[in-house]
Amino acid sequence: MKEKPPVVFIVDDDAGVRSSIRLLLRSVGIAATPLASAAEFLAAFDASQPGCLVLDIRMPSMSGMELQQQLNLRGAIIPVIFITGHGDVPMAVEAMQHGAFDFLQKPFRDQDLIDRIQKALARDRDNRTALLKHDGIRASLESLTPREKEVLELLTQGMQNKVMAAKLGLSQRTVEIHRAHVMEKMGASSVAQLVRMVLDTRDV
Amino acid sequence: MPSSQLLAVMDAAVDAVILMDQTGRIQAVNGAGERMFGWPPGELAGRNVGVLMPEAARGAHDGYIARYLQTGVSRIIGIGRELQAQRRDGRAFPAFVSVGRVAGAEPPQFVGFIRDTTAQHEHIADVQHEARRSVDRLMNVSRMATMGEMAAGIAHELNQPLTAIANYARASERFLAMPEPELDEVREAVREIAGEALRAGAIIRRLRELVRGGEEARENTPVARLVEELRLLTLADARMHGVSIRFDLHADAPEVFVHPTQIMQALLNLIRNALESTAGDAAGRREVLVRSRRNDAGDCEIEVCDNGPGVAPEILDRMFDPFLTTKQKGTGLGLPMSRTIAEAHGGSLRHEPVEPRGARFILTLPAAGNVA
Numbered sequence: 001m002k003e004k005p006p007v008v009f010i011v012d013d014d015a016g017v018r019s020s021i022r023l024l025l026r027s028v029g030i031a032a033t034p035l036a037s038a039a040e041f042l043a044a045f046d047a048s049q050p051g052c053l054v055l056d057i058r059m060p061s062m063s064g065m066e067l068q069q070q071l072n073l074r075g076a077i078i079p080v081i082f083i084t085g086h087g088d089v090p091m092a093v094e095a096m097q098h099g100a101f102d103f104l105q106k107p108f109r110d111q112d113l114i115d116r117i118q119k120a121l122a123r124d125r126d127n128r129t130a131l132l133k134h135d136g137i138r139a140s141l142e143s144l145t146p147r148e149k150e151v152l153e154l155l156t157q158g159m160q161n162k163v164m165a166a167k168l169g170l171s172q173r174t175v176e177i178h179r180a181h182v183m184e185k186m187g188a189s190s191v192a193q194l195v196r197m198v199l200d201t202r203d204v
Numbered sequence: 205m206p207s208s209q210l211l212a213v214m215d216a217a218v219d220a221v222i223l224m225d226q227t228g229r230i231q232a233v234n235g236a237g238e239r240m241f242g243w244p245p246g247e248l249a250g251r252n253v254g255v256l257m258p259e260a261a262r263g264a265h266d267g268y269i270a271r272y273l274q275t276g277v278s279r280i281i282g283i284g285r286e287l288q289a290q291r292r293d294g295r296a297f298p299a300f301v302s303v304g305r306v307a308g309a310e311p312p313q314f315v316g317f318i319r320d321t322t323a324q325h326e327h328i329a330d331v332q333h334e335a336r337r338s339v340d341r342l343m344n345v346s347r348m349a350t351m352g353e354m355a356a357g358i359a360h361e362l363n364q365p366l367t368a369i370a371n372y373a374r375a376s377e378r379f380l381a382m383p384e385p386e387l388d389e390v391r392e393a394v395r396e397i398a399g400e401a402l403r404a405g406a407i408i409r410r411l412r413e414l415v416r417g418g419e420e421a422r423e424n425t426p427v428a429r430l431v432e433e434l435r436l437l438t439l440a441d442a443r444m445h446g447v448s449i450r451f452d453l454h455a456d457a458p459e460v461f462v463h464p465t466q467i468m469q470a471l472l473n474l475i476r477n478a479l480e481s482t483a484g485d486a487a488g489r490r491e492v493l494v495r496s497r498r499n500d501a502g503d504c505e506i507e508v509c510d511n512g513p514g515v516a517p518e519i520l521d522r523m524f525d526p527f528l529t530t531k532q533k534g535t536g537l538g539l540p541m542s543r544t545i546a547e548a549h550g551g552s553l554r555h556e557p558v559e560p561r562g563a564r565f566i567l568t569l570p571a572a573g574n575v576a
Binding site: 013014020023024026027028058062085108 | 368376379396443487
């Protein structure tokens with residue numbers, strides 16, 4: 001799959017604020033897409049698009065908080081930076097509890113916004129890499145036969161071939177063949193690596 | 205001529221007492237009457253009672269007794285009413301006049317009792333003046349309370365252009381610092397900065413106009429202008445409440461003859477109520493509509509309509525009563541004040557439920573030409 005370049009989405013109902021942020025980001029070479037409402041963003045939302053979201057917390061019709069809920073329901077991983085006004089701190093705290101990446105109070109220092117956006121983009125990149133890796137591991141796991149899955153399970157428990165053979169009622173030779181297949185299909189070069197992979201997918 | 209005993213009784217009275225015949229000729233008057241009307245003793249007897257009233261009222265009075273005798277229908281006889289009386293020196297004063305027919309007298313005889321009510325009138329004027337001042341004060345309190353509640357929204361609204369200005373300025377700095385400065389971008393940014401600064405100024409100006417209030421005179425005003433003045437402030441408030449607000453201002457709405465800030469205050473109360481009542485609803489359904497138009501009578505109607513939960517049935521009868529509030533920090537003055545303002549302008553304020561959900565408040569103001 002070809003990697004798409006990241007985009008910063010700016011969702012603010014105030015035309016002045018969103019186009020000034022777009023210009024500010026352009027001045028540091030970051031591509032941004034300004035949108036006037038939460039609904040516009042949802043309509044154009046593509047989970048596979050890397051980037052981050054700069055979101056006004058107060059908007060008519062659908063607020064930033066409500067958009068965040070919608071995104072959470074869809075299992076979106078895009079990092080959200082909330083832009084808040086004075087006295088919105090309790091709201092911002094709530095947004096953070098719901099998984100917001102960060103928040104900034106208006107008016108903010110340009111460098112603060114740029115720094116946070118760059119951090120959010122890096123976080124998004126890491127998240128997507130990890131997800132891809134997980135997806136790869138899951139796909140490999142799916143490709144195992146039921147017998148191979150049994151062998152993998154016992155392997156990760158640190159069981160010896162001989163013990164495993166007895167437990168599964170197989171010859172030691174057959175266990176060795178299954179084990180080689182598991183290592184090959186999972187693309188693991190050691191049992192330690194194999195264990196890491198399995199634990200990784202269980203964490204998520 | 206009345207007996208000396210009757211004259212003595214008349215003279216003891218504090219009010220003016222006048223005895224007259226069926227043509228209105230004064231037969232006798234007591235001392236209080238002569239003093240009240242400023243006539244020397246004995247000079248009123250024999251004159252027509254018309255000399256005691258302003259010229260404009262004389263003709264009508266001549267007819268009173270004749271008509272009463274003819275038809276038996278009384279305008280004043282046996283009833284008593286407030287009239288303008290006139291002293292000999294021409295000065296008019298308000299008086300309560302009651303006239304009775306003297307029973308058994310033939311030819312008919314009438315007796316009038318007249319009380320100078322100047323003092324009462326002055327007292328009433330004082331009370332009215334005091335009441336007006338109280339209303340003014342209350343209006344001020346209500347306006348200031350509104351301002352206080354709106355302060356957060358206004359601060360937020362001012363933050364928007366300031367944020368944009370800061371961003372544009374910083375972006376320009378960066379564009380200019382490039383080895384080959386991107387002047388087109390800088391030009392765009394500078395133009396936007398000017399626009400945003402003007403926008404901030406406009407918000408402050410609107411706010412000052414609303415706070416000023418009170419002293420201005422009534423003037424012919426297009427309703428759309430009043431609503432337009434409120435637009436920026438209510439947009440700020442709408443954003444605070446997460447509600448979208450629409451304005452539908454018909455060009456055919458007539459001009460109204462009003463105190464602009466008072467009407468703005470009344471409208472602001474209605475709009476803020478609508479915003480607050482819808483704020484708790486789910487996303488996408490929170491909407492307030494402000495519409496102005498000419499109604500069938502040719503007067504101006506301004507409607508504030510929301511799709512919130514509507515007015516609770518248990519307070520439908522009482523929502524215009526002062527100090528009744530459903531808000532945690534409400535003063536309970538918004539609706540009664542708005543109705544007082546509407547009625548002081550010869551208009552009205554009424555409520556209608558909206559189906560399936562919501563409330564509509566309709567402020568009607570007479571067209572400038574229709575003001576009495």
